[in-house]
């Protein structure tokens with residue numbers, strides 16, 4: 001319980017401290033103020049109850065009509081307060097959700113945490129996208145609803161309890177085994193006793209709800225992820241006639257949702273078996289409790305109804321925990337999932353690369369006693385000592401699975417598994433993977449990425465497209481581009497990625513099978529254009545076949561020991 005409160009408090013601080021969070025806090029106070037005004041209306045309605053029923057008892061028609069008019073006035077004010085507070089609550093929710101989402105996004109993107117958290121088995125963190133999109137929303141929705149209710153209820157409770165105290169002046173007198181017992185103001189004591197008992201039972205029955213709710217969110221996200229994954233690979237699935245397999249997967253994931261849902265529903269039912277009758281009796285029991293006083297002639301009929309109304313208000317406010325238990329369980333579940341995510345992202349962002357990365361003393365890329373491991377801890381074959389001087393051209397080769405791509409990631413600063421030392425060259429390093437990434441957006445956005453569209457001038461973009469052999473793309477309008485993008489071949493996508501690399505003007509460019517989908521002639525043209533456009537850059541090509549178009553390259557076979565060579569021993573490898 002204390003841990004859950006701590007998590008909720010930490011996340012609330014992020015909501016208030018983020019952009020627009022303070023204005024949100026102001027909204028919170030305003031809604032709280034409206035809630036208090038609502039309590040005053042409630043107090044007035046308690047007094048109205050006595051006046052109205054007393055008028056009825058006295059058959060005072062004018063008095064009753066006046067009370068009816070007052071009633072409509074009170075209801076009009078109450079409805080206005082409710083509408084204003086509902087509107088402000090929505091404004092508050094979007095502000096705090098914005099602040100919390102920003103905090104989650106910052107943590108996910110900082111230090112490339114999103115990359116380190118890509119594999120659930122490494123961190124036990126599932127579906128980060130769902131935590132950012134869904135859990136932030138659920139947390140803020142429940143926090144604002146329950147937080148406001150709690151704050152208003154605390155104030156309302158003192159008000160209603162004071163009224164109940166002033167009205168319940170009569171004691172309850174009875175005899176137990178010949179001893180007469182008298183409980184003064186028993187109506188006041190009955191309320192908290194009644195609610196404390198009910199809260200205890202509610203907590204006992206509802207305890208499993210939080211875990212079930214966390215599980216439900218996870219399973220829903222897993223199902224959505226499977227659907228999304230198929231959408232990303234529609235072509236491969238269609239060509240492989242993979243529908244039955246996908247269907248089986250969807251079926252299994254949905255069945256898992258349904259299983260947990262049934263457990264949730266059963267638990268809700270068990271809880272409801274208690275809370276529902278409780279909710280209904282809360283409204284009646286006060287009358288029964290005050291009846292002895294009425295029958296003994298200590299209170300009028302109006303007084304009985306007034307006490308009933310005050311008692312009902314006290315019990316309803318005290319019962320906040322009982323009525324909100326389901327929502328509180330969801331709030332605690334969302335807080336637990338979000339806190340886990342934030343913590344995992346912060347840990348993942350900690351700069352702890354292995355092999356250790358150091359800046360190079362002379363601008364060369366050097367590997368010293370580098371051994372890479374998989375995230376699971378399997379050691380790959382040790383890599384040779386290497387020193388790649390700046391300005392050269394290198395072809396890195398080794399059998400499949402040897403660790404070439406992992407090495408490229410280690411040089412880029414992404415790898416955290418292994419030993420040894422990598423000396424990172426100066427300047428800007430761009431690594432192009434085999435699978436090109438086309439961000440969402442128009443052609444300018446795709447080419448300028450990661451810079452914002454418009455950061456590079458159109459001439460440069462057009463020239464880059466020409467250099468990679470895709471000049472026709474520049475002539476397309478928005479509709480043409482959106483159709484062309486869907487049909488881009490693997491080779492064309494790789495060309496686009498190369499155009500982007502070219503525009504970034506790197507000092508070191510690592511092509512990790514980045515031309516694997518191009519035919520030899522196409523690869524020759526594109527790489528020759530790339531070399532001509534970046535004459536001073538160091539090119540490292542990771543490929544199984546000799547790259548075309550780059551002239552003589554230094555071949556480095558990573559599966560063979562390569563002696564560390566002196567700078568002077570390297571021939572001038574730059575192609576003309």
Ligand SMILES: Nc1ncnc2c1ncn2[C@@H]1O[C@H](COP(=O)(O)OP(=O)(O)OP(=O)(O)O)[C@@H](O)[C@H]1O
Pocket residue numbers: 119374375376380398399400401402403404405406407
């Ligand atoms: N995230 C990961 N989780 C588990 N194993 C991994 C991960 N990344 C790489 N590996 C393993 O590490 C080994 C080296 O992988 P890597 O992709 O670096 O090889 P490669 O030499 O580039 O292979 P290829 O020529 O087939 O592209 C492989 O056995 C691979 O399965």
